[in-house]
Amino acid sequence: MMRRLRSLRAWALCGMVLWIAPFSWAQTYEQRLQACSACHGPNGNSQMPDVPSLAAQPRLFIENQLVLIREGVRDIPAMKALLDGVGDDDLAKMARHFSSQSLVPAPRARDEALLSRGQQLAEQTRCGICHLPTYLGREQMPRLAGQREDYLFTAMRMMQANQAVGRDPIMSASVYGIPEADLKALSHYFAHIKP
Ligand code: HEC
Numbered sequence: 059m060m061r062r063l064r065s066l067r068a069w070a071l072c073g074m075v076l077w078i079a080p081f082s083w084a085q086t087y088e089q090r091l092q093a094c095s096a097c098h099g100p101n102g103n104s105q106m107p108d109v110p111s112l113a114a115q116p117r118l119f120i121e122n123q124l125v126l127i128r129e130g131v132r133d134i135p136a137m138k139a140l141l142d143g144v145g146d147d148d149l150a151k152m153a154r155h156f157s158s159q160s161l162v163p164a165p166r167a168r169d170e171a172l173l174s175r176g177q178q179l180a181e182q183t184r185c186g187i188c189h190l191p192t193y194l195g196r197e198q199m200p201r202l203a204g205q206r207e208d209y210l211f212t213a214m215r216m217m218q219a220n221q222a223v224g225r226d227p228i229m230s231a232s233v234y235g236i237p238e239a240d241l242k243a244l245s246h247y248f249a250h251i252k253p
């Protein structure tokens with residue numbers, strides 16, 4: 059029991075050190091790429107709630123977001139230090155890397171009623187005009203198909219609440235006034251579309 063407690067304490071301490079000096083070990087391109095997987099999962103397939111998968115996102119979308127995050131325009135404190143001083147060429151290389159990975163959607167429960175409600179809403183609100191009718195995204199518009207359901211929901215809630223600093227205001231307008239239950243249905247639907 060004591061041994062277990064002690065090792066738990068060691069882990070907690072380890073977490074604190076990581077938090078204080080996040081990813082200062084990641085200096086080269088390869089090391090930084092490795093650091094991405096700590097949150098975004100193996101080959102850009104996230105296994106962490108509220109962290110988006112990057113695999114198979116349009117290259118331009120990833121590249122634009124990386125520039126915005128590095129400049130602190132899109133505010134993601136957990137990522138900022140990792141991108142500080144990284145050149146545009148390396149960001150473009152990262153974008154190509156993740157864009158060319160295959161998406162492995164996270165395991166998710168299926169609710170038929172929620173799915174059909176989500177599909178109906180997506181058609182009514184015409185999300186496919188920008189995200190494509192397949193929801194695979196293109197250019198600066200992200201892929202929604204097969205993305206983590208928790209992340210889609212959180213992202214849309216942030217956009218609605220004007221907390222999505224540095225993100226395209228066109229999206230806040232698109233989700234304006236959509237009730238929370240409907241955002242849940244939309245997230246469920248997109249997460250279940252085969253990428
Ligand atoms: C400590 C965890 C963490 C690390 C490490 C990390 N990210 Fe992130 N990343 C996040 C979170 C959380 C978000 C979503 C935050 C939000 O929307 O507010 C995000 C968002 C993104 C986005 C926007 C994706 C989208 O769908 O909107 C891109 C692109 C991205 N990260 C790329 C990277 C790359 C490349 C690396 C490695 C250089 C990296 N991240 C390292 C946590 C992390």
Ligand code: HEC
Pocket residue numbers: 110180183184185186187188189198199200201202205210213214224225226228229232233244
């Ligand atoms: C006029 C074009 C347009 C329309 C219509 C549109 N979107 Fe978007 N959407 C975008 C763009 C551009 C982004 C990237 C925004 C950014 O981060 O700057 C985005 C981002 C998103 C994101 C965040 C995904 C991520 O990986 O970070 C979600 C979720 C989303 N849109 C859902 C929707 C839904 C649901 C609808 C329909 C109600 C919709 N969008 C309609 C252009 C559009």
